[in-house]
Amino acid sequence: MADNNNPGTTGGHGVEIHLEEVSKRYPGQQAPAVESVTMTIPAGETVVLVGPSGSGKTTTMRMINRLIEPTSGKISIAGEDVLALDPDKLRREIGYSIQQAGLFPHMTVGENVGMVPGLVGWSKQRIAERVEEMLDLVGLDPAEYTKRFPRQLSGGQQQRVGVARALAANPPVLLMDEPFGAVDPITRGVLQDELMRLQADLGKTIVFVTHDFDEAVKLGDRIAVLGERSKILQYDTPEAILTNPADDTVAGFVGAGAALKQLTLRRVRDIDVTEVPTAKVDEAPSALAERLGSRRGAIGLVLDRRNRPLRWATAREAGAVAALERAGRPVEDSVSLASTLQDALEAILTDDDGVAVVTGKRGEYAGVVDIDTVMNAIKALREENAEPDEAAVAGAGS
Template structure:
């Protein structure tokens, strides 16, 4: 992991835990007992379990914030115990709940801290700060000079993710990073993480107690019991459809069929189009593009092609500036968003349509209720066919404390 090509490539590397345990002095039982698992390069693996299960301890042993008592951990083939602990942590991104920003430092200084520690020059750090803030959809000119106290909780979490990614680490550890924000902001931040991961391909280890969050974010989920015993380590779909035991089934809970909406992404469905105009074009341009069809609605875009407002032909014709036409686009989904996210956005929109955005927030198209419902119907028919064709299985092959993902 310390090789120059791995530092600059930015793509994920494989992590292996082999019989890893943590025992604290004076305690009869280990906090983490003989965990073995392989975290594939470039995937998001979510550790989910109840409070006290040892999931955070397991994750923190990867970057040696907690030293393992026994066992072996390798990152990109290198034994982490053979590396300098401080150097190791600088090469692994780390994002925690409530962001953990330094209050006396500006946003720019917070984001640029790790690149500065590893010896980047000032010009390169400044460029990287702006790049990272733009990546998490915060305007660098507006936010780099602010202090954490001047940001909302969601903005602080975005800065925390930007800081964790600033030195381009191959591995990102995330310890319940969205647990302290409101549900709406949490959903937006989850979408942002999925968008970033689609672009960056890091190896992400994500800790949460929220199974719905695990299903939404994880390529694989490790359901942990006491002392981080791996009850099941598999894809979200496999765990939802075939939980290994009653404990795992309890995590899945009611509504497993509805949870499967989180397994499908907006990028998998056909996106529609509506007329658009940029904010610096004349209102008549959008009105002409909308034509005379009753109920037609268009989208006003900013100078970076990001959606700003919904507007009908009548609304476009009643203003002298498209920046004031219609109503704001209050909710949108990205191509990495789930069908459940899309359905929720559609149901809360006055016209039953959700805007779809790309990796930098640019307009891609729209999705409506008919498209989502037709997709759900097709998935249901597909699953019914699969169930009829495949023999029943007794349980998951990956259950147990020695789970490996190959």
Template sequence: MTETATGTAAASAASGARIQLENLTKRYPGSPSPAVDDVSLEIKPGETVILVGPSGCGKSTTLRMINRLIEPTSGRIRIDEEDVTDIDPVGLRRKIGYAIQASGLFPHMTVAENIALVPKMVGWSKSRVKDRVEEMLDLVGLDPREFHGRYPRQLSGGQQQRVGVARALAADPPVLLMDEPFGAVDPITRDHLQDELIRLQRELHKTIVFVTHDFDEAIKLGDRIAVLRERSHIAQFDTPEAILTNPADDFVSGFVGAGAALKRLNLTRVRDVGIADFPTVSVDDPIESIFNKLREGPYNELLMLDRRSRPYKWLRRGDLMRAKGSPARAGQLVHDTVTRDATLHDALDAVLIDSSGRVAVTGRRGEFIGVVDMETLMNSVQEMLQADRLAAMEHEHDLEELRHHRTETELEGGADG
């Protein structure tokens, strides 16, 4: 399926629904205190809300009560004003996407069969299910021809998680619940999966409730973050920027941890800082044409792409001299790439571990788009710091004016007395 076709399909998909939790409580028999105690929360349509808090605080229990995998003891759950606490829970779950850690794929089913599961259950036609499977694989960046007939054991951890998200979205639900879905993969794969989720959400506008214990992940993904204490009591519910700059109390400050200013690098995306062109060659190009391109261009380095147009190696003149006629043997492997939805923090990490001083930016299937270099990133950081300084000066000025006004008021009151 083409990019245009996918975009059209995504545009026609069901948008997100409003979720309201009203005095939601869960008590387990024999426990002296509730696991979740009187939680009220409203989530806007199309919003990504992150539930974050220490282990055992009740965040996963709260999430699972929304689709009634765990039945609430008391309270109400409304989705687009419909009270779902009294309707058939199995039917409810078919209308809500659910993605968990380690994907939860059925090992005896192929990728296509896993994705088709819920659409078949709700009565979609065979042709519609078949088209939807291809559409969803394309949407999560997996080639349908390559992955359609594979089994979960034949996939990497990151590929399994992509299929898990595709399955959760297959029946086009307005709500997607995600319970630490990226917790079992390596850090680089996790970064890329987070970027994919951000890209998908920009296209689909679902209502996403996402559980994590990782505050950096919460900052990166969330429109708003609910920081939870014990029994899911809400310590602060606000935007990532507001929580970083103005934590509600010591508990929230402790959860944010050190380096709040650096964590703000997770609020800016690569697509916002300027992606530059960079000269490339193919792994199949003859060595003479590569030499010519190096001589003619302004750079002393080229990026070699593989046969699928993915970044492969950084090539310098000296590398080619040692290549003995085969460019594929020369150069330094590309250690990491970022997508347009990666954060400034991700991009800086990638640049710092790569000897080229820049990082390649890739598309949905890993194809090369451009580069972001250290100078661009540092300029963006400087702009952010300058904006912070100006905001701090304005805040101090406002406080000074407030103090001055209070002093004048007190003096006038004293004179009247």
């Protein structure tokens, strides 16, 4: 399945997964844990399995890479029957990321990330290059993190390493079992954004398990809402489930505030971002002050040498320091082009100046977004959603 001769990160080579009448029965239990699941997961899409605890969503996902052996049914990946493959080889060709990262504590970050490429026979030089590439891809400086041990990392950093390890051998499929469930809400949002950014670049087939419907809406191209024994209650796009839940159980998952949840269906890349004056960290403070001019309330950004946002500063703040690295206040929250409008709104509301920094694929500065821009997008979204209802009323009256 995986093209291990091509370790590049931009191949976009996700493959289709098909489950046909897949069931799992455990000895001594009268009812099956998973019963007759049939679904197709399209190549290159993120499909989220969401359901209550005990619904069998993790069991269903783990049968794909045979961490749990199905009792009956058929699972195919790229047309190959996984039950006919060597299970160890199968698992090396499928990325796997779990809650709390699952890193080996006695191995360095570099050794963790390079583990699967080593198992499939890559050379030491190729592994070293891949480790560096993958750490950079998930936003960790290889020079700083390669030799560290997991205990020296924060929870969010460990999850980033876990994702890097899962992607290191360039698998076509990535299975993610509540990977962000053990981190704080702010870090969780950042990691979700990072995953969306990576997926936009890589085009893997991702199967993602969560019990959080908001996370499912944010991340999924499609969502499978599961009931008992992994019965599929609805399998559709997030927008279709939000606007037309199949039954009361699905409506319960959607919960209150469905209109607000629709903010997660629009990305920052879909709206116009604006610009503020910027200066590189090694420029003279006077350079930023000049670009800001004398306009009251004007604020600019200090960027690092890789064009990533570091600090907010006014002309007065820039003029009061000898170096821009100490000007103003740090950029504490940002959104990426792949972030949702809900993420952008939250970042704007928590910022002192009501502006959120927008970053690109490698964390580079891409612009800013303010409350007016987001509110205009919300207004357009409401008008868009109202149009079908108005058309239906007009049709009923004719």
